[in-house]
Amino acid sequence: MGGDFRCTIHQKLEEKGFHGCVVFDCFGAGQRITQETYGGSKDWHSAPEMMGLLPVVRQLHELMWLVTEALKLDRAQRVREKLLEALAELDHLAGGTPDELRGLDVDAVRRRVNPQLQKASQLARAGTKRADYRGANLIGRKMRGADLRGASFRGALLIGADLREADLRLADLTGADLRGTDLRGAKLTGVLFLTASQLRAAVTDL
Structure with a gap:
């Protein structure tokens, strides 16, 4: 300092x-x-x-x-x-x-x-699939290429999860733990409540 x-x-x-x-x-x-x-x-x-x-x-x-x-x-x-x-x-x-x-x-x-x-x-998120993963333990989960449009990941643990090329448009990521989450190639257009610090914690190609 x-x-x-x-x-x-x-x-x-x-x-x-x-x-x-x-x-x-x-x-x-x-x-x-x-x-x-x-x-x-x-x-x-x-x-x-x-x-x-x-x-x-x-x-x-x-x-x-x-x-x-x-x-x-x-x-x-x-x-x-x-x-x-x-x-x-x-x-x-x-x-x-x-x-x-x-x-x-x-x-x-x-x-x-x-x-x-x-x-x-x-x-x-109205009109999307809106899968509910609120608070879910998804550590290391393989979800590459999954259709997750409008899904709720509020408070979910996605540490080390594979979300490469997943469709996350309009997904709610409020408070989701994205440390080491692989988001390379994922569709993030309109994703909800994704902070800059969450993105920095993840693996991205942005």
């Missing part, structure tokens, strides 16, 4: 064996904590209590990202108002004081938001 607290080997993390750092995404939570929660008056060295807030704000920001993505779905207009309400609530909570953030029940917040995200997903 440099004097400005930035990573001095950011561009070489993969080659130096720091794959975990490469695939981690704080969704801007770290910046918000330093700049807003603490007003830029503290840093991670002088205020170690900031680290305890990172998991909380990160989860809120991740939910905000998911809601923002859901708002882009043309077929999900039916739940647009509720999604906008959820986004406003999440932003308000993420802007709380350190004490408010420490006392926040993030699981309860997630339970309030998830139904709207699931509804948006269902609307977007």
Whole structure:
């Protein structure tokens, strides 16, 4: 870490064996904590209590990202108002004081938001096969070339799975563990809720 607290080997993390750092995404939570929660008056060295807030704000920001993505779905207009309400609530909570953030029940917040995200997903995937793999253990599964259009992989374990040339158009990949998942040649057009960190964790030809 440099004097400005930035990573001095950011561009070489993969080659130096720091794959975990490469695939981690704080969704801007770290910046918000330093700049807003603490007003830029503290840093991670002088205020170690900031680290305890990172998991909380990160989860809120991740939910905000998911809601923002859901708002882009043309077929999900039916739940647009509720999604906008959820986004406003999440932003308000993420802007709380350190004490408010420490006392926040993030699981309860997630339970309030998830139904709207699931509804948006269902609307977007209407008319597809919509196979249900939610929470499934698909570690190492051979699914090369499979027709998985509109499938739900919410929270699924796809570690090391072979999805080469699979048709994943409009599939929901919310929270799916894609470490080592082979996505080379897969059709990803319109795939739902796929984060940049998930893609970095997978094997792709993008």
